[in-house]
Every structure is written in structure tokens, then in C-alpha cells.
Amino acid sequence: MSFLQNDVPLSWYLLLSAALFALGIVGFLIKRNLITVFMSIELMLNAVNLSFVTFACQWNAVKGQIFVFFVMMVAAAEAAVGLAIIIAVFRVRATLSVDRIDLMKL
Amino acid sequence: MHLILFVFFAGFCLAGAINLLLQTHPINSALSLIVVMTSLAVLYLLLGAEFLAAAQIIVYAGAVMVLFTFVVMLLNAGREERTLGSRAARSVGFPAVVVILAVLATVILRAQGLGSAHLGQGLTNAPDKSNLVVLSQVLFHELLLPFEVTSVLILIAILGAVALARLEGGDERTAAK
Amino acid sequence: MSDLIFKNYLWLAAIPLLPFCGFLFNGIVGSRLPKGVVTTVALLAPLLSFALVVRDAIALYGGGPAFPSPYVETCPFPWISVGALHIDFSFVLDQLSLVMLLVVTGVGFLIHIYSVGYMAHEEGYARYFSFLNLFLFFMTVLVLAGNVLLMFVGWEGVGLASYLLIGFYFQRKSAVDAGKKAFIVNRIGDFGFLIGIFLLLGNFGTLTFSQIASKLAANPAWQGGILTAICLCLLFGATGKSAQLPLYIWLPDAMEGPTPVSALIHAATMVTAGVYMIARTHVLFDHAPFALGVVALVGAATALFAATIGLVQNDIKRVLAYSTISQLGYMFLGCGVAAYSAAIFHLVTHAFFKALLFLAAGSVIHAIGGEQDLRKMGGLRTKLPVTFWTMTIAVFTIAGFPPLAAFFSKDAILYAAFLQGTYGKCLWFIGLVTALLTSLYMFRLWYLTFLGEPRTKDAHPHESPWSMRAPLVILGLLSICGGWIGLEHFGVFLAPAAGALHLETKIPHLELYLSIAAVLVALEGWLIADKYYRRKTERPAQLAAAVPTGYKLLANKYYVDEIYGAAIVKPLLAVSKYLLGWVVDTAILGGLAWLLAGIASLAGMILQRWQSGNLRSYAAWLALGAAVVLLFVLLHGSSFDFAVAVRH
Numbered sequence: 060m061s062f063l064q065n066d067v068p069l070s071w072y073l074l075l076s077a078a079l080f081a082l083g084i085v086g087f088l089i090k091r092n093l094i095t096v097f098m099s100i101e102l103m104l105n106a107v108n109l110s111f112v113t114f115a116c117q118w119n120a121v122k123g124q125i126f127v128f129f130v131m132m133v134a135a136a137e138a139a140v141g142l143a144i145i146i147a148v149f150r151v152r153a154t155l156s157v158d159r160i161d162l163m164k165l
Numbered sequence: 166m167h168l169i170l171f172v173f174f175a176g177f178c179l180a181g182a183i184n185l186l187l188q189t190h191p192i193n194s195a196l197s198l199i200v201v202m203t204s205l206a207v208l209y210l211l212l213g214a215e216f217l218a219a220a221q222i223i224v225y226a227g228a229v230m231v232l233f234t235f236v237v238m239l240l241n242a243g244r245e246e247r248t249l250g251s252r253a254a255r256s257v258g259f260p261a262v263v264v265i266l267a268v269l270a271t272v273i274l275r276a277q278g279l280g281s282a283h284l285g286q287g288l289t290n291a292p293d294k295s296n297l298v299v300l301s302q303v304l305f306h307e308l309l310l311p312f313e314v315t316s317v318l319i320l321i322a323i324l325g326a327v328a329l330a331r332l333e334g335g336d337e338r339t340a341a342k
Numbered sequence: 343m344s345d346l347i348f349k350n351y352l353w354l355a356a357i358p359l360l361p362f363c364g365f366l367f368n369g370i371v372g373s374r375l376p377k378g379v380v381t382t383v384a385l386l387a388p389l390l391s392f393a394l395v396v397r398d399a400i401a402l403y404g405g406g407p408a409f410p411s412p413y414v415e416t417c418p419f420p421w422i423s424v425g426a427l428h429i430d431f432s433f434v435l436d437q438l439s440l441v442m443l444l445v446v447t448g449v450g451f452l453i454h455i456y457s458v459g460y461m462a463h464e465e466g467y468a469r470y471f472s473f474l475n476l477f478l479f480f481m482t483v484l485v486l487a488g489n490v491l492l493m494f495v496g497w498e499g500v501g502l503a504s505y506l507l508i509g510f511y512f513q514r515k516s517a518v519d520a521g522k523k524a525f526i527v528n529r530i531g532d533f534g535f536l537i538g539i540f541l542l543l544g545n546f547g548t549l550t551f552s553q554i555a556s557k558l559a560a561n562p563a564w565q566g567g568i569l570t571a572i573c574l575c576l577l578f579g580a581t582g583k584s585a586q587l588p589l590y591i592w593l594p595d596a597m598e599g600p601t602p603v604s605a606l607i608h609a610a611t612m613v614t615a616g617v618y619m620i621a622r623t624h625v626l627f628d629h630a631p632f633a634l635g636v637v638a639l640v641g642a643a644t645a646l647f648a649a650t651i652g653l654v655q656n657d658i659k660r661v662l663a664y665s666t667i668s669q670l671g672y673m674f675l676g677c678g679v680a681a682y683s684a685a686i687f688h689l690v691t692h693a694f695f696k697a698l699l700f701l702a703a704g705s706v707i708h709a710i711g712g713e714q715d716l717r718k719m720g721g722l723r724t725k726l727p728v729t730f731w732t733m734t735i736a737v738f739t740i741a742g743f744p745p746l747a748a749f750f751s752k753d754a755i756l757y758a759a760f761l762q763g764t765y766g767k768c769l770w771f772i773g774l775v776t777a778l779l780t781s782l783y784m785f786r787l788w789y790l791t792f793l794g795e796p797r798t799k800d801a802h803p804h805e806s807p808w809s810m811r812a813p814l815v816i817l818g819l820l821s822i823c824g825g826w827i828g829l830e831h832f833g834v835f836l837a838p839a840a841g842a843l844h845l846e847t848k849i850p851h852l853e854l855y856l857s858i859a860a861v862l863v864a865l866e867g868w869l870i871a872d873k874y875y876r877r878k879t880e881r882p883a884q885l886a887a888a889v890p891t892g893y894k895l896l897a898n899k900y901y902v903d904e905i906y907g908a909a910i911v912k913p914l915l916a917v918s919k920y921l922l923g924w925v926v927d928t929a930i931l932g933g934l935a936w937l938l939a940g941i942a943s944l945a946g947m948i949l950q951r952w953q954s955g956n957l958r959s960y961a962a963w964l965a966l967g968a969a970v971v972l973l974f975v976l977l978h979g980s981s982f983d984f985a986v987a988v989r990h
Contacts, residue, residue, distance in 0.1 A: 065167045066281040070273050072212070075175050077269040079201075081262050082182040087961045088258040089186065091245045094237055095194050096957070101229065102182060102198065105205055108221075116212045116282050121296075121303050124214050128304070131217075131224050132315045136322030138229045142236045143330035149240050150332075156245075161955030258962030264969035268976050 372468025531582015584616030638678020645671030781867025
């Protein structure tokens with residue numbers, strides 16, 4: 060395959076999406092800062108967005124792209140609320156370490 | 166051309182993601198994530214989703230990540246400290262991730278009928294309409310209601326964020342050491 | 343048969359049910375009603391039952407309308423119907439049960455009348471009569487039963503009534519203990535009875551008396567073996583109920599109950615249930631000669647044993663109790679020599695004179711204010727005339743003087759025993775010695791109670807009320823003429839139910855000679871008693887001092903209670919405490935409970951670690967769950983159908 064060709068197999072996009080998703084899970088598991096954990100979640104969401112767009116391209120379906128649009132909106136709202144919660148938790152617990160916040164209540 | 170661009174920006178994605186994992190300071194992780202977002206925007210362009218590429222930059226990289234950065238700076242989050250880990254995370258979680266990745270890869274590689282993308286691809290068989298026109302037609306005709314509901318959702322999110330994060334006078338929830 | 347059941351002409355079921363209604367009435371509401379009502383209800387039940395029995399007797403055997411004999415009434419609702427086993431509530435009236443019923447209801451009624459006077463000033467009047475009626479109910483069920491299981495129901499029930507009545511004065515510890523002892527010892531005997539029932543069921547497939555009899559009649563060659571085992575088990579049960587060796591120990595203690603109870607239950611009716619049972623199942627015993635021999639041996643040995651103990655007892659009721667045990671031994675002896683009719687004959691006469699003895703003793707006790715020690719009685723002849731004369735009749739009867747009742751019946755048994763070869767002659771001799779002892783201790787009692795100088799503390803003994811004297815008189819008359827029916831007529835009458843008597847001998851007038859021997863023996867007993875207890879009253883004490891160990895052995899009842907206590911009761915208690923209490927209860931059962939609780943809390947402790955609140959571990963388990971789901975879909979995804987993505 061020449062480097063200048065114009066066709067990229069869609070499976071590669073999907074593999075990239077899967078890899079990003081897995082890296083997001085790994086980040087959720089190993090990061091200790093609450094905000095970083097949240098960022099890993101955003102990474103996972105983006106990976107899923109990529110796979111949606113890929114399939115939209117596969118089947119010429121615009122609804123796939125519209126779904127991504129909505130996912131972005133919801134993710135934005137969720138990010139706002141989630142960060143507000145993190146601020147509230149920080150105010151009470153004075154720590155952002157995930158291992159320290161394990162009382163399951165405020 | 167497509168291939169080169171794909172390889173380049175996919176590499177950026179992966180590098181950014183791995184960097185997010187490796188950095189200890191959250192601000193570095195945030196910046197890595199911005200790199201990932203931007204690369205993804207380019208990949209959307211390659212797949213023929215121009216509007217989404219723009220939205221990705223504007224919303225994700227331009228608003229959400231900025232919000233993250235603001236919070237990091239507001240809370241003065243420092244480097245991560247080594248605390249007691251969770252053995253379950255390592256012994257149960259990592260194999261699970263490996264399995265998930267393996268399963269997904271298997272499914273993807275075994276799937277038949279996946280085509281390939283090429284530059285300038287349109288969303289319909291009629292080449293005269295651009296992708297944006299098609300998308301906006303569907304969005305504002307069929308899916309108008311979800312669109313409007315989304316704006317209400319964002320309004321609610323704003324309210325929630327404000328309610329959760331504001332300092333109340335005489336708050337008894339003092340920070341426990 | 344069915345129209346007889348529907349017409350219910352003989353109303354057999356009413357005979358037990360009338361006393362049962364009396365029991366329910368007096369038991370539930372009796373304590374709140376005036377004494378007159380309680381008495382009326384309590385007396386009405388046995389009277390009506392007795393009248394019914396008399397009516398049925400005339401109907402069956404009085405030459406009236408033809409009823410089949412034996413007359414069977416079966417309840418239409420089956421009791422047990424499992425596979426090939428069918429047991430019904432069926433009542434049977436034949437000659438044997440008729441005789442027994444006449445005794446039970448007749449003497450029972452007389453004792454009910456007596457109780458009215460005796461218990462007039464006691465607490466628990468209604469309770470007493472309700473228990474007495476309950477006893478009548480169970481006893482009639484036992485007698486009327488057409489199969490072994492229903493008889494066992496009555497058997498157990500009379501044991502219950504006996505327990506209730508022995509412990510009537512429940513505030514006295516000795517009474518309560520005596521009641522428990524009676525019930526438990528009876529239960530031990532009932533265990534043997536139950537084994538016998540199981541063996542019967544296994545070998546005959548039926549428990550109905552008539553069917554067992556017909557099966558045995560069809561196989562005359564079937565002897566010994568399992569039949570001996572069955573009979574020995576039944577005998578064990580009978581020794582418990584009828585106070586023979588080795589289970590007689592409850593009867594002397596049962597004297598703690600009121601005296602009418604001792605008269606009815608422990609003299610006339612309940613203790614004779616064992617004899618009745620053997621007579622009922624005599625076909626089985628006829629096919630098991632070894633068991634019959636054991637029965638005779640048990641009877642003779644018990645008779646002698648009890649007579650020796652009765653010789654030195656000082657409580658008037660204890661003397662009578664041992665006398666009962668001894669006379670029951672005679673009945674068992676009669677059964678053991680296959681002279682079942684003779685045994686039943688003695689049962690009937692014994693009911694008369696023993697009830698009379700007990701009731702008269704009760705009258706004496708009532709007269710001198712509750713004193714029961716013979717050494718503190720005396721000189722009551724002039725003060726209590728009716729009691730004295732009726733008791734005299736009873737004493738002469740039990741000693742065996744003609745023409746009173748027991749002469750005929752006791753002689754019948756001894757004659758039948760003598761005819762049974764060498765073994766029989768030994769038994770006859772034991773019976774003769776026992777007759778001597780019987781006469782001796784009964785006359786001792788007579789002299790000490792009524793004659794001589796008064797030794798009572800109460801200086802004004804008063805005669806009993808007429809409600810107590812009337813039954814004494816009636817029983818006295820019955821004791822006089824009860825035996826006049828004669829063994830031949832009685833035996834012929836009972837033969838269809840209790841087997842024919844085979845009393846032929848080549849020696850002429852053998853029966854006459856044996857009777858003369860018995861009378862001589864009785865006279866000898868009287869003379870000895872006269873010598874020691876009337877003329878030289880200091881001699882008994884000297885004799886006792888001369889043979890101290892012998893006297894102590896007798897006075898302490900051969901230490902049987904103590905032996906049983908050490909050999910049986912103590913090890914049982916030790917096993918209960920150590921083996922069952924510590925090992926089974928604490929260790930095994932407690933350990934089991936502890937184990938279950940331990941497992942639960944252990945599981946809780948393990949699961950508790952899972953709920954740590956640690957975000958990362960939660961995420962790990964989430965990932966694991968997702969991995970599992972994905973794997974499942976990958977491997978079995980073909981069984982789901984995914985809709986193909988819609989092309990826009």
C-alpha cells in the first residue's frame with residue numbers, strides 16, 4: 060500500500076477507538092487525582108465518539124454524526140456538573156486523592 | 166495522503182493519551198488531553214464530519230478542557246501523592262482491560278463488510294449536497310425536539326453546577342482534615 | 343349387618359360416650375356449678391352406661407330378638423387405611439366384653455356413689471368426678487375395642503386417668519411423684535405392648551381380633567417362634583398395667599390417691615386390663631405354650647412375692663395394694679394354665695371384694711380423721727358397725743372361705759393349675775402357700791383395725807354417711823353370692839370368647855380334695871393371725887426383733903425400688919446429663935447452630951471488605967463485569983440477533 064493513497068480502512072479507525080477506550084479505563088484505574096480520573100472518563104467518551112463517526116462514514120448515515128453532536132452536548136453538561144461536585148467535595152474533604160475519599164458520604 | 170494524515174494524527178492521539186496516564190501533575194494531563202481532542206478533530210475531518218470537527222474544537226477543546234484547567238488551578242491541585250493503592254484495581258482491573266481490548270479487537274478485525282474512508286467523502290449518494298447541509302437538514306427537521314431539549318439540559322446543568330459549587334454563608338461543612 | 347349399624351339398636355358407642363360427655367361437662371364448667379349439678383351429671387353417666395350394658399346383655403343373651411354374637415359395631419369413617427392395612431373404630435360385644443363391662447360400669451357406678459360422700463369436703467370436687475368419668479370412658483373403650491390398636495388407645499387412656507387421679511392432691515409432692523411413677527412404669531410396659539402390636543401387624547397383616555383368631559384357626563400347626571415373641575411382648579405390657587413382676591412398683595405408691603380411686607382403678611378395673619387383654623388374645627397364647635408358661639410363672643411368683651411384703655406393712659392401704667398385686671398374680675396364673683374363664687371369674691369376684699375392702703378402708707380412714715396406720719387403729723367394731731360387718735365379709739371372702747365368692751374362683755384357678763402336670767403342681771403349691779399368707783395378713787389387718795383396745799388419737803370415730811355405706815352393703819351382698827354361678831356355667835358361657843376349659847381328671851373328687859386343702863389353709867391363717875394379733879399381741883414385735891434382717895427386707899419391700907433406682911434410673915440420668923446433655927445438646931446441636939451463625943458472619947466479613955468505598959476498586963470490578971459481558975456476547979453472540987444498522 061502506498062503512502063499516498065486515499066483510502067484508509069475503517070477498521071483502523073475502530074482499532075484506534077478501542078485503544079483510546081482501553082487507555083481511558085487504565086487511566087481510571089491508576090490515577091489518584093480526582094480530576095485526572097474525570098479526564099480519563101472524557102477520553103473514553105471521545106473514543107466512543109470516534110467509533111460513531113466511523114460507522115456513520117461506513118453506512119453513510121448522518122444520524123451517527125448527529126448522535127455524536129448530542130454526546131458532545133451531554134458531555135459538556137456532565138463535565139460542568141461533575142467539576143462542581145469535585146469542588147464541593149474538595150471543600151469538605153480538603154483532598155483530591157481518590158483513595159482518601161472513601162466514606163461514601165460527604 | 167489520507168494515510169499519512171491518519172497515521173500522523175492517530176499517533177498524536179495515542180501519544181497524548183499515554184502521556185495523560187504518565188504525568189503526575191493534573192495540569193499536564195489536561196494539556197495532553199487537549200492534544201488528544203484536537204487530533205480527534207482532524208480525524209473527524211478525514212472521515213467527512215466537518216461540522217463535528219469544528220464542534221469538537223469549540224466545545225471540547227475550547228470549553229470543557231478550559232473548564233478542567235480552571236478547576237485545576239482553582240483547587241490548586243498538586244502533584245499526585247503515593248497513597249494506599251487498591252489491590253483490586255491492579256489484580257482485577259488490568260486483566261479486565263486486556264480482555265476488553267482483546268474482545269474489541271477481535272470483533273473489529275473479524276468484521277466483514279467494513280469499507281474504507283477516502284477524502285471528500287459525502288454522506289449521501291447525491292454528491293451535490295454537502296455534508297453540512299445534510300446534517301443540518303436532519304437535525305433541524307426530524308430531530309428538532311431533541312435539539313431544543315438539549316438546550317434545556319444545558320440550562321439545568323448550569324443551574325446544578327452553580328448550586329453545587331457555590332459557597333454558602335455559615336456552611337457547617339467544614340473541611341475535615 | 344349394615345341395617346343393624348344404621349338402626350344402632352344396641353348403641354354400643356353410647357357406652358363410652360356417655361361418661362365422656364360427663365367428663366367434658368364437669369371438666370369445663372363443673373367448677374363453677376353447684377355441687378348438686380356436678381354430682382347429678384357425674385352419677386348419671388355411669389348409671390346410664392350401666393343400664394345400657396344391662397339392656398344390651400338381655401338383648402344379646404336373654405333370648406330376645408336375634409343379634410349376631412359377637413355383635414360388632416363399626417364406625418363408617420375409616421381410621422387408618424393405608425395400602426393393605428385397614429383399621430377401623432369398631433366395638434365388639436361378646437360374652438367376655440359383656441362380663442367385663444358389667445363389672446366396670448356396675449362397680450364403677452357404686453364407687454361414684456361412694457365418692458359423693460367421701461369427697462364431699464374436698465377441693466376439686468368437679469375435677470375429681472370429671473377424671474373419674476374420663477377413666478370410665480377409656481376403660482369402656484378398652485373393653486369394647488374390636489382391634490388391638492383401639493384397645494391400646496383405651497390402655498393408654500386409663501393410664502392417663504390413673505396419673506391424673508393419683509396426683510389428685512397435687513400439692514403433695516409424694517402424690518405427684520407417685521403419679522409420675524405410675525405413668526412412667528406403665529409407659530415402659532406399653533413399649534412392650536407396642537412391639538407386640540408391630541409384630542402382630544407384620545405377621546398377620548391385621549389387628550382385628552376376629553381376623554387374627556380366624557387366621558390362627560386356619561393354621562393349627564403354627565406354634566411358637568414369632569408367636570412366642572408376640573405373646574411375651576404383650577405379657578410385658580400386661581405386667582406394666584396389671585402390676586406384676588417386674589413392673590409392679592407403681593401400685594403401692596398409687597395409694598397416694600383418694601381411696602375411691604384406689605378402689606376403682608387400682609383394684610377393680612384398670613389393673614385387671616392386663617388379664618382382660620390376655621383373655622382377649624388367648625388364641626395367640628394358646629399357640630405359644632412357652633409364653634403361657636411364662637405367664638403362669640410370673641403370676642405365681644408375683645402372688646407369693648407380694649403376699650410376703652403385705653405381711654409386714656403398717657399402712658392399711660399398702661396392705662390392700664399388695665393384696666391386689668397378689669390376687670392379680672392369681673389371675674395371671676389362671677391365664678397361664680389356659681383357664682381363661684377361671685381367671686375372668688376371679689377377676690369378677692375380686693372386683694367385688696377388693697372394691698369392698700378399699701371402700702371399707704376408706705370408711706375407716708374417714709371415720710378416724712385421716713389416720714392410715716394400722717398400729718394406731720383398733721376397737722372400731724362397735725363404733726362402725728356397717729363398715730365392720732361388710733369388711734368382715736370381704737376379709738372372709740378373700741381368705742377363701744365357702745360359700746363366699748372368692749372360694750369358688752380361687753379354687754377354680756388352683757384346680758386348673760394342679761391339672762397341668764408337674765409344673766402345674768408346683769404352681770398349685772405356690773398358690774396354696776400364698777393363700778395361707780393372704781389369709782394371714784388379711785386377718786391381721788382385720789384384728790388390728792377393728793378388734794382389741796382402741797389406739798386411735800381421735801376419741802370419737804363416727805360412722806360414714808349413707809352415700810358411703812350403701813355401696814358397701816351392695817358390694818357385700820355381691821361378695822357373698824357372686825360366686826354361686828359356679829365355674830361350669832361361667833366357663834360354658836364364656837367359652838366362645840375365652841376358650842373352653844379342659845378340666846378333666848381321672849382322680850375322682852380331686853376338686854373336692856383340693857378345695858378342702860384350700861379351706862384348711864385359710865383356717866390356719868386365721869388361727870395364726872388370731873394368735874399373734876389378738877391373744878399375744880407382743881409376739882409380732884418379738885419375732886421381728888428375732889429375725890431383724892428378714893423383717894427389714896420385707897418391710898422395705900425387698901429394696902426393689904432402691905435397686906431399680908440404682909440400676910436403671912441413675913444410669914439413665916447420667917446418660918441424659920452427660921451424653922445427651924453435653925455431647926448431643928451442647929456440642930453437636932449447639933455447635934451446629936454456632937457453625938451456621940459463624941458461616942453467616944464470616945460471609946458478612948468477607949463481603950464487607952468489598953464495600954470499601956474505594957473508587958478504583960469499584961472501577962476495577964466494573965471493568966471486569968464489562969469484560970465478562972463482552973466475552974459472553976462474543977462467544978455466544980450468534981444466539982442474539984442484532985438489527986442491522988439502518989442506512990439513512
